Amino acid sequence: MSKPAAFDIPYTRFLDPEGRAIVPVPAFAQDASALIPDYRAMVLTRTYDAKAIALQRTGRLGTYASCLGQEAVSVGFGSVMQPGDVLLPTYREPGAQLLHGVTLVEMFLCWGGDERGHDFAGPREDFPVCIPVATQAPHATGVALAFKLRGEARAVVCCFGDGATSKGDIYEALNLAGVWQLPVLFMITNNQWAISVPREAQTATATLAQKAFAAGIPAEQVDGNDLIAMRHAAGQALEKARAGGGPHVIEALTYRLGDHTTADDATRYRDDESVSRHWKEEPIARLRRYLADAGVWSKGDEEALIAACAKEVDAAAETYLATPPEPPEAMFDHLYATLPPSLAKQRAALIEEAAALIAEAKGNG
Numbered sequence: 139m140s141k142p143a144a145f146d147i148p149y150t151r152f153l154d155p156e157g158r159a160i161v162p163v164p165a166f167a168q169d170a171s172a173l174i175p176d177y178r179a180m181v182l183t184r185t186y187d188a189k190a191i192a193l194q195r196t197g198r199l200g201t202y203a204s205c206l207g208q209e210a211v212s213v214g215f216g217s218v219m220q221p222g223d224v225l226l227p228t229y230r231e232p233g234a235q236l237l238h239g240v241t242l243v244e245m246f247l248c249w250g251g252d253e254r255g256h257d258f259a260g261p262r263e264d265f266p267v268c269i270p271v272a273t274q275a276p277h278a279t280g281v282a283l284a285f286k287l288r289g290e291a292r293a294v295v296c297c298f299g300d301g302a303t304s305k306g307d308i309y310e311a312l313n314l315a316g317v318w319q320l321p322v323l324f325m326i327t328n329n330q331w332a333i334s335v336p337r338e339a340q341t342a343t344a345t346l347a348q349k350a351f352a353a354g355i356p357a358e359q360v361d362g363n364d365l366i367a368m369r370h371a372a373g374q375a376l377e378k379a380r381a382g383g384g385p386h387v388i389e390a391l392t393y394r395l396g397d398h399t400t401a402d403d404a405t406r407y408r409d410d411e412s413v414s415r416h417w418k419e420e421p422i423a424r425l426r427r428y429l430a431d432a433g434v435w436s437k438g439d440e441e442a443l444i445a446a447c448a449k450e451v452d453a454a455a456e457t458y459l460a461t462p463p464e465p466p467e468a469m470f471d472h473l474y475a476t477l478p479p480s481l482a483k484q485r486a487a488l489i490e491e492a493a494a495l496i497a498e499a500k501g502n503g
Contacts, residue, residue: 145348145351147345147347147348147357147358147359148358148359149358149359149360149361150358150359150360150361150364150367150370150371151360151361151364151367152164152167152364152366152367152370153361153364153365153366153367153424153425153428155363155418155419155424156424156427157423157424157425157426157427157428157430157431158427158428158431159428163366164366164370166369166370166373167366167369167370170428170429170432170433170434171429171432171434173365173366173425173428173429174429174434174435175217176213176214176217176365176369176425177365177422177425177426177429177435177443178443178447179209179213179216179217179233179236179237180209180210180213180233180365180421180422180425181422181443181444181447182236182447182450182451183205183209183212183213183232183233183236184206184209184422185444185447185448185450185451186232186236186242186245186451186454187204187205187206187232189451189452189455190202190204190245190246190249191204191396191400193246193455194249194400195400198250198459199246199249199250200249200250200251201249201399201400201401202249202399202400203229203230203398203399203400204230204394204396204397204399204400205230205231205232205233206394206395206396207329207363207392207393207394207395207396207416207417207420207421208230208327208329208362208392208393208394208421209233209421209422210362210363210364210365210368210392210421210422210424210425211231211233211325211327211362211368211390211392212227212230212231212232212233212234212235212297213233213234213237213365213368214362214365214367214368214369214371214372214390215234215295215323215325215368215369215372215376215388216231216233216234216235216236216237216238217237217369218369218372218373218376219234219237219238219293219295219376220292220293220376220380221238221239221261222290222291222292223238223292223293223294223295223376223380224261224263224264224265224281224292224293224294224295225238225261225264225265225294225295225297226264226265226268226274226275226277226278226281226294226295226296226297227264227265227267227268227274227297228267228268228269228274228297228298228299228302228327229267229268229269229399230297230299230327230329231297232245234295234297235264238260238261238264239258239259239260239261239264240258240260240261240264241259241260241454242450242451242454242455243255243454243457243458243461244256244257244258244259246454246455246458247458247461248266248267250458252461252463252464253464253468253471253472254464256472257472265277271298271299271301271302271305272298272302272305272306272307272308273307274296274297274298275296275298275302275307275308275310275311275312275324276307276310276311276314278294278295278296278311278322278324279296279311279314279315279320279322281294281322282294282315282320282321282322282385283314283318283320285320285321286318286319286320286321291380291381292321292380293321293322293323293376293379293380294320294321294322294323294379295322295323295325295372295376296311296322296323296324296325297325297327298324298325298326298327299326299327299328299329299332300326300327300328300329300330300331300332300337300340300341300346301331301332301333301335301340302326302332303326303341303346303349304332304340304341308324308349309349309352309353311324312324312349312350312352312353312355312385312387313352313353315353315355315384315385316350316353316354316355316384316385317353317354319382319384319385320384320385321379321380321382321384321385322379322385323372323375323376323379323385323386323387323388324350324355324385324386324387324388325372325388325390326346326347326387326388326389326390327362327390327392328346328362328389328390328391328392329392329393329394330392330393330394331394331398331404331408333398333402334398334402334404334406334407336408345359345389346389347359347387347388347389349387350387355384355385355386355387356386356387357386357387357388357389358371358386358387358388358389359388359389359390359391360388360389360390360391361390361391362390362391362392362421363391363392363393363419363420363421363424364421364424365421365424365425366425366428368390371388372388375388392421393413393416393419395413395416395417395420426440465492466488466492467485467488467489467492470482470484470485470488
């Protein structure tokens with residue numbers, strides 16, 4: 139009998155929680171000022187996140203999933219995506235969406251229940267935010283297969299959380315991507331919680347990355363709170379995918395600092411002490427210290443950035459709030475390229491009924 143295969147899972151980190159480089163940084167980070175756009179993207183993402191929560195708490199936005207503490211993950215891979223790449227996000231990747239061309243107004247509309255928010259003006263082929271757990275993974279494999287059949291040098295980024303790795307959809311998608319050697323990066327954001335279930339209670343594997351080995355896909359772990367590490371690992375994986383080198387899995391180790399969604403109360407299943415401990419590792423402060431120590435970031439720069447991000451987010455929120463709602467029949471308009479006859483009949487009936495109600499109201503007035 140032949141000896142079973144052995145597998146190794148590399149782990150990448152360049153910055154410690156204090157923002158100090160513990161190993162030589164890659165070429166793109168050697169000039170620290172080149173990281174300022176990434177830092178701005180993380181701050182803008184957190185500013186948007188806080189505004190979305192505030193709007194939800196005041197009844198002006200639907201249930202919202204915060205990305206607090208996870209900004210380096212989506213900004214890291216979003217910063218190395220090319221225009222031709224396609225993103226299949228879950229509900230905690232606004233940083234990548236912004237970098238790939240989705241607007242703040244579109245994201246507010248999405249969480250406000252308006253499907254026009256998913257009709258992206260920029261990245262037309264990016265998929266909408268996927269709320270069901272893991273269902274986007276087979277879709278990502280299909281998109282990557284299309285790229286390969288067409289001979290296009292493009293890549294797919296498919297995002298999901300730690301809990302999703304226990305779903306059959308993920309295993310099926312990984313298996314097909316591995317056997318067909320498809321250009322897709324599977325990005326696992328391991329924020330330690332599958333809603334209220336801790337990481338150790340929902341899977342017995344030592345790592346989530348190793349689940350890729352069963353599909354013949356290389357995998358690695360990355361410090362998801364280290365922007366440099368995330369950008370480095372994702373950049374290599376996407377470059378390889380576009381060149382025909384096949385799929386890759388990254389497990390980004392981070393922590394969900396907020397509730398699962400605004401409909402959740404995380405204090406019911408975890409204590410404040412454990413959360414406070416992870417605040418010391420959060421990504422924005424880490425990169426800010428690195429930039430400050432390199433002499434390319436000052437208190438004045440920080441204050442100007444915070445003000446600029448707040449102004450940009452507030453303006454987008456006002457545009458969202460001023461957007462007239464769609465008519466009731468719009469519920470039919472974002473389902474099919476050509477509406478089936480049965481639904482077209484329902485849509486016409488709804489329009490007729492709404493018109494009759496309006497006429498009756500005017501007559502009574």
